[in-house]
Amino acid sequence: QFHMIKCEDLKWAECLGQGSFTRIFKGYKTDIRDGEKHVTDVFLKELDVVHKNCWESFFEAASLMSQISHKHLPGVKNIMVQEFVKYGALDLYLKRGGSVSVSWKLDVAKQLASALNFLEEKNIVHGNICGKNLLLAREGDPSQGSSPFIKLSDPGISVAMLGKNVLEAPDNLTLECDKWSFGATVWEIFNNGNTPLQGCDLDKKRQFYESFKQLPPSQWTELADLVSQCMDYQAAFRPSCRSIIRQLNSLITSDYVILHATEPVAQ
Numbered sequence: 001q002f003h004m005i006k007c008e009d010l011k012w013a014e015c016l017g018q019g020s021f022t023r024i025f026k027g028y029k030t031d032i033r034d035g036e037k038h039v040t041d042v043f044l045k046e047l048d049v050v051h052k053n054c055w056e057s058f059f060e061a062a063s064l065m066s067q068i069s070h071k072h073l074p075g076v077k078n079i080m081v082q083e084f085v086k087y088g089a090l091d092l093y094l095k096r097g098g099s100v101s102v103s104w105k106l107d108v109a110k111q112l113a114s115a116l117n118f119l120e121e122k123n124i125v126h127g128n129i130c131g132k133n134l135l136l137a138r139e140g141d142p143s144q145g146s147s148p149f150i151k152l153s154d155p156g157i158s159v160a161m162l163g164k165n166v167l168e169a170p171d172n173l174t175l176e177c178d179k180w181s182f183g184a185t186v187w188e189i190f191n192n193g194n195t196p197l198q199g200c201d202l203d204k205k206r207q208f209y210e211s212f213k214q215l216p217p218s219q220w221t222e223l224a225d226l227v228s229q230c231m232d233y234q235a236a237f238r239p240s241c242r243s244i245i246r247q248l249n250s251l252i253t254s255d256y257v258i259l260h261a262t263e264p265v266a267q
């Protein structure tokens with residue numbers, strides 16, 4: 001089901017960053033459509049190492065080819081081509097101090113909740129919902145009344161895949177795990193892109209969660225309630241997507257938003 005793109009149709013531009021097993025670049029894809037040349041911005045994610053069974057069906061063949069090289073065999077590159085999302089990762093955008101209002105943050109949270117609802121209906125577990133995987137396609141301009149628009153990026157190499165070398169592989173990633181991460185991501189959005197327990201080492205994080213501690217709550221109780229419901233240590237108690245969207249809708253219409261509409265960023 002992969003659409004093959006020829007390497008010569010791709011042009012690499014600046015390197016945007018480095019993941020644990022990937023490098024990411026801005027790029028340009030040229031297509032010839034009805035005799036005209038079209039260039040589109042693309043986001044290129046190169047896999048550094050091809051793991052045995054991630055993207056199994058597709059890469060099995062590619063990794064076989066990449067293991068053997070011969071002048072009469074074509075070189076194979078493991079590259080994912082994605083739509084280029086203009087303003088990039090949300091965590092960096094928030095850290096860069098994009099001063100955004102409470103209603104901007106709620107709007108982003110609601111878009112993420114509807115993406116989550118869609119995945120749940122398809123019974124698909126994302127497994128890596130977080131600020132750096134939220135991409136900002138439109139900044140939104142309150143003075144023009146235009147709202148932000150986000151896209152949930154792919155999860156990257158799955159945590160289960162990392163299990164063998166880097167992290168403990170979770171035995172079963174379920175839909176409820178995405179609800180936990182949704183709660184943590186809302187917490188991140190309301191904390192200017194800072195992740196929970198940022199800067200703590202793995203051991204501190206493990207202690208925190210093994211003793212069922214809660215993240216510091218927002219002073220907006222209804223928001224803090226939604227985050228703690230999503231981050232319930234008993235997965236079955238986490239709210240349904242419909243309930244999450246309902247609670248977000250009531251937050252959006254609450255007086256708190258109006259009272260804190262132009263809240264200065266440094267809160």
Ligand SMILES: Nc1cnc(-c2cc(N)nc3[nH]ccc23)cn1
Nearest residue numbers: 016043082083084085086087088
């Ligand atoms: N699918 C994607 C993913 N990331 C981007 C992106 C855009 C940007 N302006 N700066 C960046 N810095 C790092 C990544 C990135 C674009 N599209």
